Amino acid sequence: MAKKDDYNASSISVLEGLEPVRERPGMYIGSTSTKGLNHLIYEIVDNSVDEHLAGFCDKIHVTLDADGSATIEDNGRGIPIDMHEKGVSAERVVFTTLHAGGKFGDGAYKTSGGLHGVGSSVVNALSTKLTVRVKKDGYIHEDSYSRGIPTTELIDGLLPTTGRTRETGTTISFIPDDTIFEKTRFKEEEVKSRLHETAYLNPGLTIIFEDRRSSEWEYVEFHEPEGLIGFINDINRTKETVHEPIYFKGEAEGITVEAVFQYVNEFHENVLGFCNNIYNSEGGTHLTGFKTTFTAVMNNYARTLGILKEKDANFTGTDIRNGMTAIVSIKHPDPRFEGQTKTKLDNPDAAKIVSKVTGEEVVHFFDRNVETLKNVISCAEKAAKIRKTEEKAKTNMLSKPKYSFDSNGKLANCESRDPKKCEIFIVEGDSAGGSAKTARDRNFQAILPIRGKILNVEKASIDKILANAEIKTMINAFNCGFSEGYGNDFDISKLRYDKIIIMADADVDGAHIATLLLTLFYRFMPELIYEGHVYIAMPPLYKAMPSKGEEEYLYDDKALEVYRKNHKGSFTLQRYKGLGEMDATQLWETTLDPARRKLKLVEIEDAKMANDVTELLMGNEVPPRKDFIYEHANEALLDV
DSSP: OOOOOOOOOOGGOOOTTHHEEEETTHHHOOOHHHHHHHHHHHHHHHHHHHHHTTTTTTTTEEEETTTTOOOEEOOSSOOOOOTTTTTSSSHHHHHHSSSSSSSSSSSSSSSSSSSSHHHHHHHHHEEEEEEEEETTTTTTEEEEEEETTOOOOOOOTBOOOOEEEEEEEEEEEEEEEEOOSOSSSSHHHHHHHHHHHHHHHHHTTTEEEEOOOOSOOOEEEETTTTHHHHHHHHHHHSSOOOOEEEEEEEEEEEEEEEEEEEEBBSSEEEEEEETTEEOOOOOBBHHHHHHHHHHHHHHHHHHHHTTTTTOOOOHHHHHHHHHHHEEEEEEEOOBBSSSTTTTOOOOHHHHHHHHHHHHHHHHHHTTHHHHHHHHHHHHHHHHHHHHHHHHHHHHHHHTOOOOOOOOOBBBOSSSOOTTTEEEEEEESSSOOOOOOOOHOTTTTTEEEESSSSOOOTTTTTTHHHHHHHHHHHHHHOOOSSOSSSSTTSGGGGSSSSEEEEOOSSSHHHHHHHHHHHHHHHHHOOOOHHHOEEEEOOOOEEEEEEESSSOOEEEOOOHHHHHHHHHOOEEEEEOEEESGGGGHHHHHHHIIIIITTTEEOHHHHHSSHHHHHHHHHHHHHHHHHHHHHHHHHHGGGOOHH
């Protein structure tokens, strides 16, 4: 008789076909949240864009329909429908086999965003229904699937035809699987932003977006013949610019580099990287090549012009990029990314080629535009002065004792020293903080109480930010440092806690506190968000206490509505206006216990949109904020 701990051939599970996708969807699309849901659309759109890059498609039509489906139609060549060596139509192979597609080897595509060959098949696996219509060779061919399983019968291995046509192209319509995704309603603003971005990156492409899910259909056409110059003008449309956009393009060793940059009178950088039309949120080798070379070129100019003396230290990369908005887009025949969702480019040759093109083109421009050069170096001078002031403030702050793993001051730390196991709750108020300290599991849960609303860092100067007691406490507790811009002086490897959990009251004031904290993290500790360490706790709004049966916590008004419909008999309802109203036992059961609590992971899907919205809602300009509030008033969740 075999023992339970036997490890042999029978212990190995083999997932056939598309089963791995349904078992571990996060491996293929990042997550099953709204971000992952929207990613399904992007995977199909990316395939259509690849047809455009190959020279066979100039229009893509994306439609969101009332039945919950998304439809992507292009006028490319159409997916191959002839017989594959596997004995069935090539289209069937593409939609049912991982790592099958026309992007491996030579010939079909010179450059492509969907090189992993899993896009179409993954979307198919994660859809309750998917239909494919291919216009090719004078006929319309159709196929259909349910959760990755074909539902159309082939005729001698080939697709049935449903009509004749002179057009070519592919139409894919799918309904996301509600047993896989947390929500199945696509977020139109994120989808539109991504499509608009794609139009900027492809000046010869027209992308039409339609949202038919309400009585008033939305129709938007994206066509941006100015390309990257139009893109950067859009990003900086509300800012005071120092000069006109500077654009350059070059090619070497089969890699095409296209870039544009512009300085504004603000002291932060915004450098976006794209490879084969895919936004790389974590940057990569192409951005490393651009930044390193640009810094070296500008320091050389500063010394040639006598702005930097012999005894002066060079400007840092951060100095030179402060105030810079830049877009670097490359076309690479064989890109390698870290992760299926392509957040970071990993090709060493990309750094070399981008460096070469940047060095040549930037020098070519500034040699002929010395006044613009001086204006750019002036931005670096101002940034260097601010940096030195900032370093003094940091030195003063860091000269004070840091919080150790023993309880010190307001931080009630945990006993574990393993960051992977530890989590810290940021709690507003002494009352809630006291309950949380009593309720927590001190082995791995730390509690950091803060008093009221922290400083709005979007409006404050750097010296005021670093002088703020609550912000200093958080910087010291996290142990990673503090920086302006992604990855400058911030060392994520030193983070003491795997989860940073914002625990605020479930009301308007609590939402405001959470927003202020998120603004701080996004502007000065962005890696915390990009690498998935920031969460928002979800304390319940109600506790239902029936005359018969078990008590139940209800987390929102929708849950209360469901409870009222399903519960038979009388019950008493307790409304929690704040965390301080819960005793330690209730707080543990609802908000702290990993087995029962609900947490929201904070993610950034669209860097440009995140930057714009943060600037709009937290910045100094009042009229645009009022317009936004009026426009979205009907979406507000009011605390009554």
